[in-house]
Amino acid sequence: MLSETERLSQGREIVMRFHSSRKNGVFKISALLFVEFVLLFVIGEAIAWLLLPPGFRVIHPQMLVESNARRIYDHIPNQHAFTIDQPFVTNSMGFRDHREVPLNKAGEFRLLSLGDSMAVGLGVSVGDTYANQDRRPDAGGVSGARLFQCRD
Numbered sequence: 001m002l003s004e005t006e007r008l009s010q011g012r013e014i015v016m017r018f019h020s021s022r023k024n025g026v027f028k029i030s031a032l033l034f035v036e037f038v039l040l041f042v043i044g045e046a047i048a049w050l051l052l053p054p055g056f057r058v059i060h061p062q063m064l065v066e067s068n069a070r071r072i073y074d075h076i077p078n079q080h081a082f083t084i085d086q087p088f089v090t091n092s093m094g095f096r097d098h099r100e101v102p103l104n105k106a107g108e109f110r111l112l113s114l115g116d117s118m119a120v121g122l123g124v125s126v127g128d129t130y131a132n133q134d135r136r137p138d139a140g141g142v143s144g145a146r147l148f149q150c151r152d
Contacts (some may be wrong), residue, residue, distance in 0.1 A: 050073050056123075063088040075120075084123040096120055096129070 059082040065073040075094040082088055089098045104110070113119050113131035121129030 058082075059085050083121065086121075086123060086125045089126070096126065098126075 001022050002065045042051065061081045063081045063083050064076040064079055066076055068074045070141060077090055077092050077094040079088070079090050088096065091097050095101065111131075115130065119130050121131070126132065
């Protein structure tokens with residue numbers, strides 16, 4: 001028959017083996033979950049790369065703006081930057097145009113274009129902006145009209 005101290009030492013030994021095997025099991029499960037996560041991530045990225053179209057090709061520097069209490073923001077004058085991947089040039093007044101706004105000539109008809117990123121032409125060249133679409137004769141625009149983006 002086992003003495004009390006021998007039974008206690010056997011009990012401690014069993015408990016120690018249980019705890020060490022439990023720690024090893026938790027480590028093995030954690031490692032397995034980590035490997036599965038990494039593998040699923042790599043497979044998902046490969047599938048996305050094969051099936052999805054490429055994203056925008058963003059060229060830096062992007063257009064710069066400054067805050068304005070009345071209009072939220074204004075474009076910084078005389079900048080040469082990009083809007084996503086298209087050139088973005090502003091004149092000395094901060095309008096998206098390389099031309100300066102001339103004085104009003106007698107008999108000249110001017111159009112005013114107000115709006116947000118759609119009007120300024122975010123992501124398109126200057127010739128494809130909403131404001132410049134109105135100047136094309138094939139679009140029903142006024143031939144010979146000069147169009148500038150204006151602000152109040």
